[in-house]
Amino acid sequence: MSTLVIGDIHGCSKALDHLLKAVGLRSYDKIITLGDYVNKGPDSKGVLERLIKLNKTGQLIPLLGNHDIIMLEARTDKKAALDWFYKKDGNKTLASYGQNDLKALSNIPNSHWNFLEKKCYSWLETENFIFVHANLNPKLPLNQQSQQDLFWKKLDKPLPHYSGKTMICGHTSQKNGKPINLGYAICIDTWACGRGWLTGLEIETGRVWQANQKGDIRTSWINDYYTRPIALPANQEVVHAL
Template sequence: MRTLAISDIHGCSIALETLLETVHLTPKDTLITLGDYIDKGPDSKGVLDKLINLYKNYRLIPLKGNHEIKMLQARQSDPDECFWLEFGGRETLNSYSKLGRKKTLANVPEEHWNFIQNLCVDYWQTDNHIFVHANLDPNLSLKRQSEYDLFWKKFNYQAPHYSGKTMICGHTSQKNGKPINLGHRICLDTWVCGDGWLTCLELESGKIWQANQRGQIQTAYINEFECNLLTAI
């Protein structure tokens, strides 16, 4: 039984499928996805279809990201929708309109809205790790974290969380394709929607698998990416 974490898929369904096939996910594993399933990449619809299927058949803990928040807000008003479209939402609408239909939020099935709004959680924790999309205040409990910290604040060097648990996050894309490992803080967003990789970390062993949109795979261990404050900046 393994605990696996994947960050910031951003509509890159080829990388996701390649990664899942490579790690040989089983119903006994727990898979924690760190949000930002949509926008920027070419197939947000396919990514959500896959995640919903995983939720039904495996142990998936899906977190909400800031891009899911903006998509939900886009449903509420025209200004919010305009902002979201420029924020990566245009690519998302394209993925729902491949049959020539008008590109509109009405094409998004209710099952997808339900997944984003009701099944995705704000954070998750285990005995040794805290999983968030973006960041957390090291001095506050999870229930007291601000929306800004959880979904928008960029990765930075801060003291360990007072619980002693290691933070696992995404959100801050690493254009070099390498995760950041500060020991007590790990960022797994390795820019798959650009020219990088989609990263999966196995918490028990520290093994990392990475896949890209070309279907390529590479592996490493998280301790290979250990860095200090000076190298992290």
């Protein structure tokens, strides 16, 4: 069994389809998605439909992203809905549901709300890895992390988590289309909704697949992107798990 981790999708259903086809996952392989399924791209509806189907088979473990939280807030808060629509690309999300105005909120199926609200995790921890959408406080266990760190904090000179586990995250988009690999922290948001790529990382081997909306595919290895951190405290050991 292999495990594929996928970065921020942001409504790019075609890139997701191309990526999954290129990887050729088997029915018993696992997929972990790092959140931000909606907004910015053209087909948030299609992305959620694909993920819901994968989740029902037991193959997908989805995390929640800050853009998914923004969409959930817009469902019940009129002020949040206006902010989402005009400032956070909610108009693009609603257009994928049939009309480019806030009335389209009623077009979103309950299954889509249920997926975001009840099926997505805030974080995931395994023997060697910690998966989050945005970032971590390196001194705290997962159950004590703040919402700000988990969903909103950018990846700016992160320190290793005290557990020694490698953090894999999205959120901080890499406009050059290349993942960040510091050994103890890996970011695979590579700007799928812009002119970049949707990235999938197989954690057992370090193999990287990337696809874009046009159907272009490229492959590499996560160690191709390894960059030694410029400065760490003297007592901090760099963990290079892949």
